[in-house]
Amino acid sequence: xxxxxxxxxxxxxxxxxxxxxxxxxxxxxxxxxxxxxxxxxxxxxxxxxxxxxxxxxxxxxxxxxxxxxxxxxxxxxxxxxxxxxxxxxxxxxxxxxxxxxxxxxxxxxxxxxxxxxxxxxxxxxxxxxxxxxxxxxxxxxxxxxxxxxxxxxxxxxxxxxxxxxxxxxxxxxxxxxxxxxxxxxxxxxxxxxxxxxxxxxxxx
Numbered sequence: 001x002x003x004x005x006x007x008x009x010x011x012x013x014x015x016x017x018x019x020x021x022x023x024x025x026x027x028x029x030x031x032x033x034x035x036x037x038x039x040x041x042x043x044x045x046x047x048x049x050x051x052x053x054x055x056x057x058x059x060x061x062x063x064x065x066x067x068x069x070x071x072x073x074x075x076x077x078x079x080x081x082x083x084x085x086x087x088x089x090x091x092x093x094x095x096x097x098x099x100x101x102x103x104x105x106x107x108x109x110x111x112x113x114x115x116x117x118x119x120x121x122x123x124x125x126x127x128x129x130x131x132x133x134x135x136x137x138x139x140x141x142x143x144x145x146x147x148x149x150x151x152x153x154x155x156x157x158x159x160x161x162x163x164x165x166x167x168x169x170x171x172x173x174x175x176x177x178x179x180x181x182x183x184x185x186x187x188x189x190x191x192x193x194x195x196x197x198x199x200x201x202x203x204x
Contacts, residue, residue: 001067003036005189015126019085019133019140023125028074037068038185039178041170042080043095047119050074054119056110058090058100061170063178066097079125084144084167087137089113092169113137141167148175 008026015023021042043060050071086092089112094100105116115135120128132138144167146152147160155163164172184201188194198204 001034001036002032003038007032007035011122013122015129017126017129017133019082019129019138020126021080021082023077023079023122025075025077025122027076028070028072030072032070033072034067034069037062037066039064039181041083041168041175041178043086043092043168044078044080045120046076046078047121048074048076054107055104056102056119058095058102059098061092061096061168061178063097063170063174077120077122077125079120079129081138082140082145083148084141086139086141086167087113087132088139089137092167093165094169096169144168148172148179 007029010024010026012022012024015021040060040062043058045056045058047054047056048071050073090100102110102112105111109116109118111117113135117131118124118128129138141163143152143155143160144164147155147164151157152160161172164170164175168175170178180201180203184197184203187197187201
């Protein structure tokens with residue numbers, strides 16, 4: 001069984017929106033029925049199109065690795081949101097370590113915050129995000145990203161912890177540990193010896 005990064009051929013695109021880290025698309029792999037979803041600090045909206053049907057799910061952040069089934073003959077399009085971006089109507093603590101399927105409105109739309117929204121595609125993701133922002137469904141707290149690097153002038157430690165938890169569903173300590181692990185895995189996958197990975201990533 002493999003990690004998603006080892007299994008899927010992702011076509012990733014940068015985004016012009018500060019609310020988005022990147023957009024991506026990929027296809028299911030017929031030779032694999034499952035993949036390992038690793039711990040991650042981000043959350044995503046994913047559109048799955050399969051045999052003429054489509055659905056939108058919200059996933060993450062994730063504090064541990066899980067085994068996830070791969071729908072066959074499916075196409076996936078995702079929006080990975082930047083740290084500090086969240087939906088007040090769907091608090092982050094409701095999606096930590098969970099996959100939340102949003103109800104369909106029609107074959108091409110879903111319901112969110114009392115309204116119907118057209119499902120985004122690879123070429124319409126930025127427009128989709130802009131509409132969510134204008135409607136107040138999606139917001140961004142720029143202080144959160146700064147708080148992950150240490151204290152921020154003008155804010156107490158307790159205030160920063162509250163803002164990080166509100167925007168991510170996680171604590172700064174948990175996010176730091178996940179990011180350290182991500183960095184270690186990245187270096188190890190490049191062939192860097194474990195003895196050389198430990199010190200710069202904070203491991204013994």
